[in-house]
Amino acid sequence: MNQEDVVFSIKKAARDLFRKYGYNKTSVNELVKQAHISKATFYKIFPSKEIILHEVLMDYIRENVEDILSTRVKEPDLATFLGKTILRVSRVTYTVCNEFVGWEFIRESTNAQEYLKTLSDDLEFLLLSSFIKNEAIGSTISEEKLTFLIKSSKNIVFSFAFTAVTEADVRKNFISFQKEILPYLVQATIA
Structure with missing residues (x-):
């Protein structure tokens, strides 16, 4: 081999x-x-095992983000497209952490906290570069505003992942994020 x-x-x-x-x-x-x-x-x-974990997570997220951005559904406007894209990417990120790592381990392990910071930074870089490359997004929104949207969304999703006790809590938090927070983040981004 x-x-x-x-x-x-x-x-x-x-x-x-x-x-x-x-x-x-x-x-x-x-x-x-x-x-x-x-x-x-x-x-x-x-x-280390941590390095292979990171590679696997980033590969999985990269594949999904590319798929999400390449299969743009006809949305009525940029705000709707951006909101739905951020929501889908947030769900992928949450799911991959939940399925591959497990939130219990992340919450309880000191090493996991440092790793999660690295993952968070790499995820932010991946999303920003992917969004900038996307014709519909990168040509109309500045890097500074995209950074704001991605950082804010990522921090909110990670924060409720750490505080949710059950899957029902997570669903409730995602609905709240989608309906009460994300529209304002998107409007601030495209304004």
Whole structure:
């Protein structure tokens, strides 16, 4: 197997295992067994389990953001398109953290807090660059205003993810975000 195949195999194993068991309950031994590689090979490519987690999350989010931005549904105006896009991206981000990592682990682990900061910063950069590249958005809204919208939305979604106790709380928070907060953020962005 060449290095590209090994990386693909590790990422696939990580994606499957993290999704099935969560980050905390997946060991490097399980990753290497499912990827059919040695532990030494794993550590040669990914110095830690946290790094492979980050790669898997960012790949998943990148794919979904590209899909969301490339399949623009005919919306009546830029504000509606932007609002729906931010909401879809926020849901993807929440879902990926919930499915691959688990909010309980993130809330309880000191290491997870530092990792979440890195993920948050990388996510912000990914979203900003993707939105700027999008013809409908990047050509009409300044980078400064897009940064405001993305940072605000991301911070709100992460804050209610940390405070929600049940999935019903999360749904309620997303509805509140969609109806009570997001329209004002979008209007401030396009104004």
